Amino acid sequence: MDTTRATDLAGPESAGPAPDYEVGLVSLNQWQIAWRRFRRHKLAMFGAFLFLGIVAAAIALPFIWPFDFYTIPTPKPNCRIGCPPNPDNIFGTTGGLQRDVFTLVVNGARVSLAIGLGAALFGAIIGSIVGGVAGYFGGWVDNLLMRIVDALLSLPLLFVILVIARFLGSGNWLLIMVVFAAFGWPGVARLVRSLFLTLRNEVFVEAARAVGVSSTRIIFRHILPNAVSPIIVASTLAVAGVIVGEAFVSFLGFGVDVTTPTWATPSRTR
Amino acid sequence: MIKYIIRRALQAIPVLLGISLVTYFILLIAPGGPTGRFAQNPNITAAQIEAFKRRWGLDQPIPIQYCRWLGVCGDKPFLINALPGGTFELAGLKIDLPGGDNGILHGDFGYSITDGRPVVDVIAERLPPTLILSGTAWVIWIIIAFLAGMYAAVRCYSLFDSALTIFNYVGFSLPTFWLGIVLIQLFSAPPLKWFPVGGMWTTRTVPPFGTERYWDFFWAQPFTALYDLGTHLVLPVVTLVVVNIAFDSRFVRASMLDALGQDFVKTARAKGVPERRVVFKHALRNAMLPVVTNIGLEIPFLFTGAVVTETIFSWPGMGREFINAVGHFDYPVLMGILLITSVFVVFANLLADVVYVIVDPRVKFD
Numbered sequence: 001m002d003t004t005r006a007t008d009l010a011g012p013e014s015a016g017p018a019p020d021y022e023v024g025l026v027s028l029n030q031w032q033i034a035w036r037r038f039r040r041h042k043l044a045m046f047g048a049f050l051f052l053g054i055v056a057a058a059i060a061l062p063f064i065w066p067f068d069f070y071t072i073p074t075p076k077p078n079c080r081i082g083c084p085p086n087p088d089n090i091f092g093t094t095g096g097l098q099r100d101v102f103t104l105v106v107n108g109a110r111v112s113l114a115i116g117l118g119a120a121l122f123g124a125i126i127g128s129i130v131g132g133v134a135g136y137f138g139g140w141v142d143n144l145l146m147r148i149v150d151a152l153l154s155l156p157l158l159f160v161i162l163v164i165a166r167f168l169g170s171g172n173w174l175l176i177m178v179v180f181a182a183f184g185w186p187g188v189a190r191l192v193r194s195l196f197l198t199l200r201n202e203v204f205v206e207a208a209r210a211v212g213v214s215s216t217r218i219i220f221r222h223i224l225p226n227a228v229s230p231i232i233v234a235s236t237l238a239v240a241g242v243i244v245g246e247a248f249v250s251f252l253g254f255g256v257d258v259t260t261p262t263w264a265t266p267s268r269t270r
Numbered sequence: 271m272i273k274y275i276i277r278r279a280l281q282a283i284p285v286l287l288g289i290s291l292v293t294y295f296i297l298l299i300a301p302g303g304p305t306g307r308f309a310q311n312p313n314i315t316a317a318q319i320e321a322f323k324r325r326w327g328l329d330q331p332i333p334i335q336y337c338r339w340l341g342v343c344g345d346k347p348f349l350i351n352a353l354p355g356g357t358f359e360l361a362g363l364k365i366d367l368p369g370g371d372n373g374i375l376h377g378d379f380g381y382s383i384t385d386g387r388p389v390v391d392v393i394a395e396r397l398p399p400t401l402i403l404s405g406t407a408w409v410i411w412i413i414i415a416f417l418a419g420m421y422a423a424v425r426c427y428s429l430f431d432s433a434l435t436i437f438n439y440v441g442f443s444l445p446t447f448w449l450g451i452v453l454i455q456l457f458s459a460p461p462l463k464w465f466p467v468g469g470m471w472t473t474r475t476v477p478p479f480g481t482e483r484y485w486d487f488f489w490a491q492p493f494t495a496l497y498d499l500g501t502h503l504v505l506p507v508v509t510l511v512v513v514n515i516a517f518d519s520r521f522v523r524a525s526m527l528d529a530l531g532q533d534f535v536k537t538a539r540a541k542g543v544p545e546r547r548v549v550f551k552h553a554l555r556n557a558m559l560p561v562v563t564n565i566g567l568e569i570p571f572l573f574t575g576a577v578v579t580e581t582i583f584s585w586p587g588m589g590r591e592f593i594n595a596v597g598h599f600d601y602p603v604l605m606g607i608l609l610i611t612s613v614f615v616v617f618a619n620l621l622a623d624v625v626y627v628i629v630d631p632r633v634k635f636d
Contacts, residue, residue, distance in 0.1 A: 043427075146619070150285055150289075150619055151285060151288060151289045151292065153567070153570075154289050154293070154570075154608065155292065156293065156296070156608060158596065159300050159596075162301065163299050163300050165301075166301045187567055190563050191560050193563075194622075195559055195560065197626060197633040198633055201633075201634070202632075229527070229528050232524070233521055233524045237442055237520060240443045244443070248578070
């Protein structure tokens, strides 16, 4: 694999919207090309390291600053409405019980990130499959799947969470994640479908069909990679959206159990 | 195409029925209920709660309640209620129809459990403020998102692009309830006091919005009225725009980048098409599909309101009415608002599908 490739010689100018053209002897598949371009992109690498850093901190730091819901810190006299950041509490403290906000943030990261990433990931996967199938086949398949999407888009999230809390027990963060994924995929599905509607008439799809490639393979290997950029935009934004959404739902008292630290905790413990 | 639209419009009927059925059951199964708030009140006896339930028909099984809400069940024999009823005048002839006259099938949304007003009146009162707030914000953020997203894609990886990316992610990560409160703290609290804290009109200077007195005032002093409305609009609109701009501008940027990298753009540039035309004609049209989808998903929000923003700025719109109705388990109002939401979801998505064909002739529906 040490053959010199055209992309290696092309230098950093090849980063950007223009695709890299392979002239070398060894051909790379599209994921390898994507990975190369990603590695060259400084901002993307910075983002990746930042993200991995946050994940590592979420896993490791709670061992150093553990959070126990039932332990109440010794109150300081002048901090009844919460302290500003100071050497003891670098993010300050909450009002009322004066919990250390830094500890809450560090400990809440695990569940909040898990809910955000999980819901966005499942939403993107289900949405891509449903949207791809609907957009590729069209006709009644499209009609049926999109009417289900319409229905899901009009259900009230808050009440669904209430009902689930009643029947399956409240406070389980996995359940909240599933609910957010279930409410997140319809948007992705419509997005993917819109792209499939144009792409399915492209020449390369026709060529693949003529050669006898199976529908599944056309959908997932031929068309989907062309539709990936809006999916990435939607899912990265969905991570933040779900984290804030969980905070909102938990703030109202329908979300994750109070004793489980999430990024909603600073807003709901006294 | 016309055939397709008609077919979709007809399909909307069973879809809306299905949605309303599921929503109704979810609402009624949810713990609490309209009598939940009486549970802790020692002055209310069990008999009174029973009477309240009987008064609103809440003592019936859920399927019967849904059936009544639809207008299929009622005092007349089954199914006759579903037909149109009442006295109509047609060309001087008085026609007496035997059917029922209440329920959704007859355009009757019922009465609010909280204050007994017709749901239609409640919605008619709340809809204009929501349209003013969400509509203003929507127009502003769509325009900014398009211009900023396209500029960022054309000048990809420039300083502007990075700045927009940072602004987008910061804006998107801010919870609305936090941003709204911070804006109030900064611009409405004593040192600056530039904008009102909340509401839609200045009490005592301007009559309540939507009343006859308001319109008298509006036509008498249009500038004062508009200025007053404008100052109340600024903070909620800024909140909505900052939070929502990220989604659309990211989509515009990403799909524009995709389109600008395509061969037909290179061809257009190679044959000497002016850059402006390349961007606005060749690339933009091809970048429209995901953006149109997204706008289609946003349209229902214009009518149902920004729940959190309206609550923070005490804006008398649909979102706040919805939260009030949630608090009181006001089923008729909730169902009314949710039904309107689903109508707009269904038709906004149909509209998006029609627009696909207009912006991209490659899309075909059979």
